[in-house]
Amino acid sequence: MKTVCEKAREIPLVWEGDICVLGGSATGVFAAIRAARMGARVAIIERQNYFGGTATAGLVNIWHSMLDFDYKEQVIAGLSSEVINALEKEGQARVCQNRNVANRFNPIALVRQLDKMVQQEGIYTLFHTMYAGVDTDGDKVDCIFIQNKDGRGAIKAGFYVDATGDGDLLRDLKVPRYYNATVQPPTTAFLLNGETSGKVIEWAITNHGEEFGLDDDWGWFGPVPGLPGISFRADNHVFGMDLSKADDLTKAELEGRRRAFALEALLKKYVSPNYAIVNLCSAIGIRETAHYETRFKANADDLLLGKRYDDAILQGTYRTDIHHPDDNGITFKELDGSLDICYGKGERRIHGNWRKDLGLDDDYARYYQIPFSTLVLEKWENVIPAGRMINADEGAFGALRVMINTNQMGEAAGVACALCLDQNTSMQALDGRLVRAALRKGGSAL
Ligand SMILES: Cc1cc2nc3c(=O)[nH]c(=O)nc-3n(C[C@H](O)[C@H](O)[C@H](O)COP(=O)(O)OP(=O)(O)OC[C@H]3O[C@@H](n4cnc5c(N)ncnc54)[C@H](O)[C@@H]3O)c2cc1C
Known part of the structure; x- marks a missing residue:
């Protein structure tokens, strides 16, 4: 340069x-x-x-x-x-x-x-x-x-x-x-007037996604307290970009918005003309970019097995939740050993138990630090x-x-x-x- x-x-x-x-x-x-x-x-x-x-x-x-x-x-x-x-x-x-x-x-x-x-x-x-x-x-x-x-x-x-x-x-x-x-991909979230279930979206995308340039992705949605009739939507991922870089950040904003508007247009055409995006995120949601070295690197084994520290500064129960960087899947691991891998809107699932895979049958940790x-x-x-x-x-x-x-x-x-x-x-x-x-x-x- x-x-x-x-x-x-x-x-x-x-x-x-x-x-x-x-x-x-x-x-x-x-x-x-x-x-x-x-x-x-x-x-x-x-x-x-x-x-x-x-x-x-x-x-x-x-x-x-x-x-x-x-x-x-x-x-x-x-x-x-x-x-x-x-x-x-x-x-x-x-x-x-x-x-x-x-x-x-x-x-x-x-x-x-x-x-x-x-x-x-x-x-x-x-x-x-x-x-x-x-x-x-x-x-x-x-x-x-x-x-x-x-x-x-x-x-x-x-x-x-x-x-x-x-x-x-x-x-x-x-x-x-x-x-x-596995750098987790970003998502352009929005608020939609009206509820749509995962099944409706799956049907719409499976049958008409191609017309709107949308693939079968994994996403989630839910109500917004205080805003009746409005749902939060995180339906798409933008893959293959490093959002700590100015150029990729710009491209990802454009592609994330394209996907959000494409889904709105698809829903209007094939589900109901009343659907509309009523609030678009002002910045694309970034899940992950670079990490920086400190004196201690948190690791999945210590965390999920509930290792304790005298100088703990954080406690949690939320599961390991990894949005795959290169396909439409998400891997979840819970403290109790449950392992789920979900793909696409249809939530096709693979079940397992990561604790059993490690040969562990003792009691699991109720939270991590x-x-x-x-x-x-x-x-x-x-x-x-x-x-x-x-x-x-x-x-x-x-x-x-x-x-x-x-x-x-x-x-x-x-x-x-x-x-x-x-x-x-x-x-x-x-x-x-x-x-x-x-x-x-x-x-x-x-
Ligand atoms: C679509 C999506 C769904 C998610 N779902 C959930 C969920 O359901 N629940 C959950 O808990 N987590 C969820 N996450 C993860 C979680 O939201 C993020 O990991 C978390 O918010 C990160 O927080 P942060 O403070 O590190 O970063 P950020 O939220 O990115 O905050 C960084 C702040 O710094 C500001 N900033 C950046 N650079 C500069 C600069 N140079 N000068 C001045 N200001 C600057 C930014 O504007 C921003 O306000 C989700 C993430 C995404 C993208």
């Missing part, structure tokens, strides 16, 4: 404070809120015009179960619980005892709820603002650069949380990164990642990638930054057991 040289210039220092959070999905927002509640001065920058990331801009409206596998003990609480309780009171969330659905909410109501919570905590916010570069001093980040309607600016903080999903700050810091063999070191980088003293860039093999990532888990990573990152500031120490020197204790004190079920 040819290069040009950008001239050095003075730029304004827009904000100075304790902690800067890059990216405003619930992961970033929860990091910011936790740190602010521990007394830190916090800023959050988000490239879109509202908080929530995939849950709002991507319209994905399910946070999975906060109970253990037997629905006996609450193993997740904290800010996820606070948000769902607030939305449920307003009729904007529905809670049920189903591990794979559990907490459905209205994504538009989540936008309002996150706005409210961030403002209540006095967190300095910049929307329409991209993280755009970094300056370092030894093993520390000195400041980050942002780009928005004011042009280029700088932010200086004691600590930085990278909650950009793709790990944009980690990329610029040249933290070692890797891609899993990951330790604090999963979030701790080897080098940068004042940076912590949180979110889907997590250091995890494909099986562990399949479970950890869901929001009930990324939310907890955010809370842990915020708490860790606040503790480091308090103790005047680096992320690497911080005792993870203190992070766990502070998370519990702030409402987590750890």
